[in-house]
Amino acid sequence: MTVTNTRQIQYKDALIESLTQEMQRDPTVFVMGEDIAGGAGRAHLGITEAWGGPFGLTKGLIQQFGPSRVRDTPISEGGFLGTAIGAALTGFRPVIDLMYMDFVGVCFDQLISNAAKIRYMMGGQAKVPLTIFTRFGAGTGNAAQHSSIYYGILSHIPGLKVVVPSDPYTLKGLLLSAIRDDDPVIVCNDKKLIKMSGAVPDHPYTLPIGESRIPLEGQDLTLVGIGYTTQLCLEAAQTLQSLGVKPEVVDLLSLSPLDKETVLQSVRKTNRLVIVDEDTPRCGIATDIAAIVVDEAFDFLDAPIKRVTAPHTPVPYSKPLEDHYLPSSEKIVRITKELLNRL
Amino acid sequence: MTVTNTRQIQYKDALIESLTQEMQRDPTVFVMGEDIAGGAGRAHLGITEAWGGPFGLTKGLIQQFGPSRVRDTPISEGGFLGTAIGAALTGFRPVIDLMYMDFVGVCFDQLISNAAKIRYMMGGQAKVPLTIFTRFGAGTGNAAQHSSIYYGILSHIPGLKVVVPSDPYTLKGLLLSAIRDDDPVIVCNDKKLIKMSGAVPDHPYTLPIGESRIPLEGQDLTLVGIGYTTQLCLEAAQTLQSLGVKPEVVDLLSLSPLDKETVLQSVRKTNRLVIVDEDTPRCGIATDIAAIVVDEAFDFLDAPIKRVTAPHTPVPYSKPLEDHYLPSSEKIVRITKELLNRL
Amino acid sequence: MELSNQTILWLYKTMLTTRCFEERLIEEASKGKTRGSIHPSVGQEAVPAGVCAHLAMSDYISSTHRGHGHAIAKGVDVNEMMAEIFGKSTGICKGKGGSVHIADFSKGMLGTIGIVGAGVPLAVGAALSSTLRQNDSVSIAFFGDGAANQGILHESMNLASIWKLPVVFVCENNQYADATPVEYATSATNISDRAAGYNMPGWTIDGMNVLAVYDAAGVAIGRARAGQGPSLLECKTYRYYGHFFGDNPLTYRLKEEQEKYREQDPILQFENDMQLSYPKCFASRKRIREEVTTSIEKAIEFAYSSPYGPITDLYDDVYVNYAGLETL
Amino acid sequence: MELSNQTILWLYKTMLTTRCFEERLIEEASKGKTRGSIHPSVGQEAVPAGVCAHLAMSDYISSTHRGHGHAIAKGVDVNEMMAEIFGKSTGICKGKGGSVHIADFSKGMLGTIGIVGAGVPLAVGAALSSTLRQNDSVSIAFFGDGAANQGILHESMNLASIWKLPVVFVCENNQYADATPVEYATSATNISDRAAGYNMPGWTIDGMNVLAVYDAAGVAIGRARAGQGPSLLECKTYRYYGHFFGDNPLTYRLKEEQEKYREQDPILQFENDMQLSYPKCFASRKRIREEVTTSIEKAIEFAYSSPYGPITDLYDDVYVNYAGLETL
Ligand SMILES: Cc1ncc(C[n+]2csc(CCOP(=O)(O)OP(=O)(O)O)c2C)c(N)n1
Ligand SMILES: Cc1ncc(C[n+]2csc(CCOP(=O)(O)OP(=O)(O)O)c2C)c(N)n1
């Protein structure tokens, strides 16, 4: 799909716009989360909205849809996620704002035991059309308990779907798909993208869950990015191009289901693969892709598969340490050069 | 280490023996969990012990150590795990019985945000000498919510250690190491091993966390097993040997830290790798090992790396479906043959 | 309160069906025809019956591992339940869930959930649906005394209360969670004492007496239906068997205690009540017993004669629009 | 109760140090010298001071994201705290934790935990340690009104109660969780009403008055120390600033409300009390103010002049016996 509309808006605004359009279209959609309006229950004091969501991602919704469809919650993630699952089982399409991805910890059971399994263990009787959107990632000095990435863990769980938009355009298309999807979908938003601007059509549109994109074609090696790291791959690609190397960039978009065909096809062409992920290295999406490729495209591989990830450590607070923690386009370029020097 | 003592005992009894010996040796060790004695608080009725733990894995401990060191809990996994972390931070070595691995869901936050991160985010001031032992795996008709495997997820988390014994001998050595270890260690016990007998020395001994074993040497390919699947690999190896194929079997034992050197060395010798894991396929230990090997031993690989795992589905109840869900020695043999036929 | 004969007979038949279903199931389990854990609710039949007597198809319940009684009282077909526990493709969940995951969404039975406490918020969510739809259906969250100490219960009660949702939290306090007695595990004298902390009414009643349950549930459900918000109903009850089929309860409780409760058997008690107050119903008890026995024998036959599902079932139902294996 | 001059001066100095520390910190934050979120407790100083006045080094506390006051009241060095928030290697956590993870295990300060409610069971665990050791140290779990609705709090209170552990649950009810008012999110009229459901005493007191906090905490801690078990102390208080530095609280609360609370400022109130009842202490208030200002300026200097840690710090402290990267 090509973007014909050239209106530039922020990631944040694309999120609000998507929610607004879908809530207008479908009366069974409602949003629930901590401070998504804020100041709840104080209409008598002239306060209907305060925060409009952490980072303002739900700003203005309550004015349009009222407090029963834009529902502030107590700090009870397990309870309100379970409540959302119950509502999804009985005909609604709840959208949950999970403030930070770290908080999957306190509602993990509802995710893995109920949202993911109910349909299966009850023989396909039920569906759970639930969307969760959440913020993740380091780089903001929020330290170990507010910077974590758990999308690899979530992708491990059969029954869950997981997507990671990489810009305002993909956010809107994937969020609308997620809300319309009949399975639980987690839409993971890198904090570092929230102020990014990009071209976004103003009408509602969807991008299929389970399909990756190729924002840059090339033939010398494949760089796979996830969300923000796709931007890093594109940055690194510029440097590499100036050195005469032509990388292809795959923007994964969907982690579960995984569009392995797009990755495999690319590697069959380029014969080399570097996966860039801000998640920690063990048992994550990067290892997953490496494992699939060495299984299914072994004969096309000319070099080891490299992974650029965070180290196996929690996220540190101090700036120099956190800077070093993160993947960067420099690291991608360095690893790529090492890989090509094997020739 | 070779086993000189030939006393044969069950996995279950090795577990009780290890706990008993360590509690005798170290007064800071205590055990806590649901029904680990059972009948708590009914001494006045002549009841001190009832269940002795699910599957009887803590049977008899309360008679020896009393209810303050063998502490029945309410069904509050998050609460009592957090309590154990607090006790660990203040000088004790709690051992937690988490009845089924599925219940990591309800205490996940305490695991990932506290047990795993406190040491790091507090600059190394603290240590969390906590042991969790738990039961996992399908094969018993316990359906989707009582058969799950989450050790891949736990291995993803920096700050946690994860081990999976494969027989009574490795259980005792690893459990004693886990209790003496100053970091949080999760000891994962496959239900299918609980009645297995094997030679176990009667004195206390430890096996290093982070080291794998090679129970069978060979040169034609490497089979990597985890816990019970090591037994499947050994079974498959017998069949393969009868066909003239000499597989080497690596018993992983430790998932985090991972003894990648042992796997790499084996693959450098055999040039072929099959990983057998009962966990589901995405973002797990099997993908992890494949990714490490294709990165660090690429030039030694003569064939794709294959993974024999459960499918990307929850665990079904009915026997034929569950049988099909599980890895088996037949599947290992079949995959191995396919791999060798590539020659 | 005077009840209609129809209600009396429904209560009787429902309790009897549950009892008979489980007693027969245990026989089959001891022959190895079932797998995993079976958690009999024998002794507790008065609670599901007394509560669900007030419910229509459009009302919802969520249930626990000990859920046969809830399913039966909500109208789930016993053939499909039995076949499910036999793992057959004709089971209500195609044999994929077994005893601990019986559900029937067509009947507002949102499922028995095996993680202790985890079913509770599902009922809260169903109640939220009713509120959003502005209809008058209500939801019941059944849970055990052991579940009372799970955090999710606390969160669910708070949510239901602040949003005034039409849900009744029904605690089946059978006094044990596995082998652990409630008085050890629970700091409250009565579990219903906790209701006050959520600004909702709480009652503790005799859960061996189906009429007592019926009356109290009527009040709680009536409140919910009238838009007056949630409440907590603790029913003191007792399971005659162990925690699961195979567990010997005499390792953690006294014979005398067991006998005391057996003397208050909900079905026998109710027969006495019928004899006194509903002689017409009492007169038909033999016929009902026979009907029930026949229906359960049929269920057993149905389960035996049904086939296992095809292996492809393994990959179905993971997602709505694609099977687990097509794309990883 | 008549207090010693020493205690009075300690309370005063502790509140003042917290106030001064945070006001100076906010200045630096607005210059961009800190990262992530800073959650000022300005306005709430009476609670940590009034509670910790009863504690020795051998007692434990666990704390929240709004934890500077708890740390200072438990004796954590302000230089090391400030350096931590600047991310420097001389910080109490080597700059790896920042404002929301300050801890000092040598002083029984088990750490500020950023996940709401997640610090509570740590205090319960420390109390279990004391019980196992059979000594008389006590533990305090500080938490906010928002945390009151997390399941882990419920589980922790139940555990502490059934095991009669020496722990006091101190709720700092500053009436907001982020922008959400407590009366919306919490079904109980007073959070302390929930104590009864756990069979423990609960009190709601004026948390702007340090002497009221001191008195009530004395009772609760005294009970715990004497082996009489846990209790819940709710302190009604107020934060003057937004949820975090940068948040404008006027989007969710009225100016009049803010002003009302500022009039009850805990430090000003206490100065008035001192003037009336402890004139000698009152007389030394200027000296104390100067001491405090000097110590905070020193802390700022210390933070500025300290170096960042080496990059290798990134890999340390993941495990006790090996760094994260050596072996994956
Ligand atoms: C979170 C969780 N912890 C532990 C278990 C294991 N378990 C299953 S049933 C049960 C006891 C439940 O007791 P109660 O809630 O009183 O229900 P009852 O069995 O008495 O009907 C336990 C501990 C579980 N399924 N889920
Ligand atoms: C489990 C969890 N959910 C949400 C958050 C985000 N968050 C941080 S502080 C806070 C408000 C806490 O309110 P309260 O407990 O009243 O403490 P206060 O900020 O008022 O001191 C929230 C929602 C979190 N850190 N952890």
Ligand SMILES: [Mg+2]
């Ligand atoms: Mg019970």
Ligand SMILES: [Mg+2]
């Ligand atoms: Mg607050």
